[in-house]
Amino acid sequence: MRVAEISLPAIRHNVARIRELTGGAVIVVVKADGYGHGAAIAAGAALAGGATMIATADLEEALSLRENGIAGPILCWLHGVHTDFAAAVAADIEIGVSHSRHLEAVAAAAIAQNKVATVQFKIDTGLSRNGAAPEEWQPLFQRAAELVSAGVLCVRGIFSHLANAGDENDRAQAARFDAAVEMLRAAGVEPEMVHLAASAATMRSPHLHYNTVRVGVAAFGLSPFADTTSAQLGLIPAMTLRSEIVALRGVPAGTGVSYGFNHVCETATTLALVPIGYADGMPRALNGAGAWVTIAGEHRPIVGRIGMDQFIVDVGPLAGRLQLGDPVVLFGDPELGNPPVEIWAGLMRTINYEIIVGIGTRVHRCPVDGAQA
Incomplete structure (x- = not known):
């Protein structure tokens, strides 16, 4: 009686559209059960559409994707104080590190399993939310360089998140981000993925694309802007x-x-x-x-x-x-x-985000690999 049809062609199209706009790597975020679309359904379609990596907020979401057959690269970055990273290291899930405590815990899990763990640094550039504060950057990066040299860690990337508070504020955050990237490089670590833009900056701020973008709602075909429709952005609601x-x-x-x-x-x-x-x-x-x-x-x-x-x-x-x-x-x-x-x-x-993530569990998510009607 209750069905949310999820168009796989729409998600594939949206990811391809984002790749066309940016010319770089695309990380598709499927937190909150794929923005209500079904995380495994969304992740599979995104990877088929050319996504470089899938991302979730927390480790439980990432592990659930592995359990549901998603074998591609997965990143997660929001961790509790007592999060045990052993399962993440075992499942080859990349950890977003925003504190020295996280870094040491991931390193300990890697050493215990005799594996190299992969991390990305999540830094705060002005959103005042999740992420390492500026005073933490230098010691965090230096310690990471030591762990990389010891063969314990691989640092794949560095990222932050914009407040979407206007162009002036976005550029100020980008300047802080640039400083953090240079500080990481000065510590002897060259990040493969550098990402700041989420859906809004991906669609309207090409100067913030760096070599990777990290999109959520746009991958599902919805506009992040109140004054612009999905169709005007070349996206298809999934x-x-x-x-x-x-x-x-x-x-x-x-x-x-x-x-x-x-x-x-x-x-x-x-x-x-x-x-x-x-x-x-x-x-x-x-x-x-x-x-x-x-x-x-x-x-x-x-x-x-x-x-x-x-x-x-x-x-x-x-x-x-x-x-x-x-x-x-x-x-x-x-x-x-x-x-x-x-x-x-x-x-x-x-906002449209709140509506789609609020669709309840009684509604059956049904993947459709064909035209919608």
């Missing part, structure tokens, strides 16, 4: 959220709909019941906000209060053409006539 009609009910004028009767039918009409609700990531606050779905190729409004498991659509003049089991598209590719996810995001005063 997720189509679908359900079906499970009940049709003709009602007279004056009929109240769902809890609280905050919607009352002005004329006689037909109501269709759709079995998705706020437990599945459909925001309850969409009630009465003007959201719509696509049924039989036409836009029809959501009416009445959204429940935990279901919502109601006024199908009006479509009634005679519909039957139980007919498909309902909640959002998808607007180029195919479907509601864009940005409608929900706009009505909720949030």
Whole structure:
């Protein structure tokens, strides 16, 4: 009853588009279960589209990818104080290091297994979040050089994350990043991958591409900008959220709909019941906000209060053409006539990222290797 169709061709196209724009290596981030698309599904399609590496936030996500058959390079960078890196070293997962404690723990795991562990340095250049602070860079890099010389570690890269607070701030962060890269090189370590740009800078700031970019939402075909659509960026939304009609009910004028009767039918009409609700990531606050779905190729409004498991659509003049089991598209590719996810995001005063990662576990992720409808 509840399906998120994930277009593999769309993800492959988006990664190829990003490679075309940047001309360098592309890291595709599949944290938060692949931004709600299914991490293993997304990772496989991204690698097939030419991604150089897959990335997650934490180690548990990275290990899950290995367990689900993703054999390509994987990077993760957000670690708890007591994270045990032994499993990461054993599974050949690259560790984003943002503290000397991380570096020593990874080195100890490598020595214990008689393996060379691979790391990348995550540094803070002004986002004031995860990453080594400037005063930590020199001792961190010098110690890494010692461990590289000892055959314990390989340092593949160095990266940071932009605040997306305007061009002036981006350039200031880039200047700090450049200083960190030079400091790493001065310590005797030459990074293979140097990356600062996430989706926004990848699409609009070619001077920040370096030799690698690290994209999340753009790989899934969504725009990181409020003023630009996916199509304008040459991207294709990969997720189509679908359900079906499970009940049709003709009602007279004056009929109240769902809890609280905050919607009352002005004329006689037909109501269709759709079995998705706020437990599945459909925001309850969409009630009465003007959201719509696509049924039989036409836009029809959501009416009445959204429940935990279901919502109601006024199908009006479509009634005679519909039957139980007919498909309902909640959002998808607007180029195919479907509601864009940005409608929900706009009505909720949030971003498309939050909507897609909030799609619940009852919704089956179904990979589709063909054209979407």
